[in-house]
Amino acid sequence: MSDKPEKFIDENGIRLDGRRVDEIRPMTVEMGVLSRADGSCYLEWGNNKVLAAVYGPRELHPRRLQRPGEALVRYRYNMAAFSVEDRIRPGPSRRSTEISKVSGEAFEPVVMKQFYPSAVIDVFAEVLQADAGTRTAAINAATLALVDAGIPMKGLVAACAVGKVDGQLVIDLNKPEDNYGDADLPIAMTEDGEITLLQMDGNLTVEEINKGVEMVKAGCEQIFAIQKAALLEKFGTAEEDEVLED
Numbered sequence: 047m048s049d050k051p052e053k054f055i056d057e058n059g060i061r062l063d064g065r066r067v068d069e070i071r072p073m074t075v076e077m078g079v080l081s082r083a084d085g086s087c088y089l090e091w092g093n094n095k096v097l098a099a100v101y102g103p104r105e106l107h108p109r110r111l112q113r114p115g116e117a118l119v120r121y122r123y124n125m126a127a128f129s130v131e132d133r134i135r136p137g138p139s140r141r142s143t144e145i146s147k148v149s150g151e152a153f154e155p156v157v158m159k160q161f162y163p164s165a166v167i168d169v170f171a172e173v174l175q176a177d178a179g180t181r182t183a184a185i186n187a188a189t190l191a192l193v194d195a196g197i198p199m200k201g202l203v204a205a206c207a208v209g210k211v212d213g214q215l216v217i218d219l220n221k222p223e224d225n226y227g228d229a230d231l232p233i234a235m236t237e238d239g240e241i242t243l244l245q246m247d248g249n250l251t252v253e254e255i256n257k258g259v260e261m262v263k264a265g266c267e268q269i270f271a272i273q274k275a276a277l278l279e280k281f282g283t284a285e286e287d288e289v290l291e292d
C-alpha cells in the first residue's frame with residue numbers, strides 16, 4: 047500500500063488525481079447487462095467497478111419471513127476476493143453485513159413495497175474492483191438496477207462521500223484520501239434531498255458536517271443527472287417524459 051502523501055491538495059486547489067475539492071470522479075453506467083436478472087446495472091466510478099443485480103418481486107421462502115402488507119427488500123453488498131490489493135476472504139464479514147444493512151435501508155423511502163405483499167426483492171451489489179467509495183458506488187448502481195427491474199419507486203437514490211484532507215472538505219474520496227484523510231462521511235439521499243444513509247469515520251465539526259452535506263448534495267445532483275441520462279437512453283426520450291408529466 048502507498049504511504050501517506052505529504053499533501054493531498056496543491057496550492058491551486060487540485061487534488062492528487064487532478065480533481066477540485068467539489069468534483070466527483072468520472073462515472074459511467076450501463077443498464078440491463080445481466081440477462082437472468084430482472085434488473086441490472088454495471089457502474090464504473092473512477093477505478094471502482096460495481097455490478098448490481100435485482101431479482102424479484104418473487105415469492106419469499108421461508109414463508110415465516112413474509113411481510114403481509116409489503117415486500118421485503120434484501121440488499122447484499124459483497125466484495126469479490128480479487129477486488130482489492132490484499133485478497134478478501136469470501137463470504138460475509140462484519141463490514142459487508144453492516145454495509146448491506148445500511149445500504150438496504152437507504153432505499154426505504156423510495157421503494158413502493160406496499161404493491162408486493164409477502165414478496166421479496168433481492169438486490170445484490172458485487173464489487174469487482176475497489177478503490178474507495180464502493181458502498182456509495184453500489185447504491186448508485188443498485189438504484190438503476192431496481193428501476194431496470196421495473197420496481198415502482200418514488201424517485202432515485204444517489205450516494206457520495208465527503209471527507210477532510212489537509213483541513214479542507216473534499217467530496218468522493220479517492221483511495222489515499224480515504225486511507226489517510228481525517229474523516230470519511232458516506233451519504234445517500236433521495237432526489238428531494240432526504241438523507242437515507244449517513245455514516246461517519248473520523249472527526250468533523252457540526253459546521254463541517256453541514257457544509258459537507260451541501261457539497262454531497264451538489265455531487266448527488268450530478269449523479270442523478272447521470273442516472274437519468276441512462277434511464278432516458280434505455281426507456282425513452284425527454285419528449286416522451288414531458289408527455290407523461292402533462
Ligand code: UDP
Pocket residue numbers: 130131132134176177178179180181182221224230232
Ligand atoms: N478495502 C480493502 N479491503 C477491505 C475493505 C476495504 O482494501 O477489506 C479498501 C477498498 O479499496 C475500499 C476502501 O478500502 O474501497 C475503503 O473502504 P471503506 O470501508 O471505507 O468502504 P468504501 O469507501 O469502499 O465504501
